[in-house]
Amino acid sequence: MKVLVIAGSPHRAGTTALLIERFAQGVAERGGEVTVFRAGEKRIHPCVGCMACRDSDRGCVYADDMEELNPLLRTADVVVFATPLFYFGMSAQLKAVVDRFFAQNDALRGMRKRVVVLAACGDTDTWAFDALRSHFETICRYLHWELIGSCYAQGVYLRADLEKTDYPEQAYRLGRQIAAP
Numbered sequence: 001m002k003v004l005v006i007a008g009s010p011h012r013a014g015t016t017a018l019l020i021e022r023f024a025q026g027v028a029e030r031g032g033e034v035t036v037f038r039a040g041e042k043r044i045h046p047c048v049g050c051m052a053c054r055d056s057d058r059g060c061v062y063a064d065d066m067e068e069l070n071p072l073l074r075t076a077d078v079v080v081f082a083t084p085l086f087y088f089g090m091s092a093q094l095k096a097v098v099d100r101f102f103a104q105n106d107a108l109r110g111m112r113k114r115v116v117v118l119a120a121c122g123d124t125d126t127w128a129f130d131a132l133r134s135h136f137e138t139i140c141r142y143l144h145w146e147l148i149g150s151c152y153a154q155g156v157y158l159r160a161d162l163e164k165t166d167y168p169e170q171a172y173r174l175g176r177q178i179a180a181p
């Protein structure tokens, strides 16, 4: 099983990174292959809505690191969206990638991927993740991709906060579960 993690945090060793590490460990233990695409370290031009991708068959006008991601997207069995909560949504780094899906909507909608969400936030309000959850559910509905699992870690501003919780263990178990034969 090929698992592609699109990591939206700018922090290599932050909270989202720890969730990814433990999730990937669980997947690997069940024989899955994990690739992490660190969107925050890539050159991803924001979509400018020029519609050139609609008006021709040449795809997006921007030749950037989406060219590295696209083949990984095509071959992935499971796509993992991993993000810190930034103002009640996904990070701009991840959103830039998702917006660029627009240039290949038809192809992506025919791919029937399975999806996992990993997310972290500082607040403990029960509603803190409502908009993000709803957004990912809507994206999956549109793409005809199946949301098979998630780990939403609350009350964790920093990695040290997360280390004191059960969320990393939850992410690990989720990785094992989705990669189970």
Ligand SMILES: Cc1cc2nc3c(=O)[nH]c(=O)nc-3n(C[C@H](O)[C@H](O)[C@H](O)COP(=O)(O)O)c2cc1C
Binding pocket: 009, 010, 011, 013, 014, 015, 016, 017, 083, 084, 085, 086, 087, 088, 089, 120, 121, 122, 123, 124, 128, 156, 157, 158, 159
């Ligand atoms: C720009 C920005 C916006 C944030 N917005 C929220 C928010 O809306 N709600 C919240 O609970 N935490 C918010 N946070 C806190 C982060 O979600 C939290 O610190 C997270 O664990 C950071 O993940 P990382 O270490 O992977 O980058 C925000 C942090 C930043 C830098």
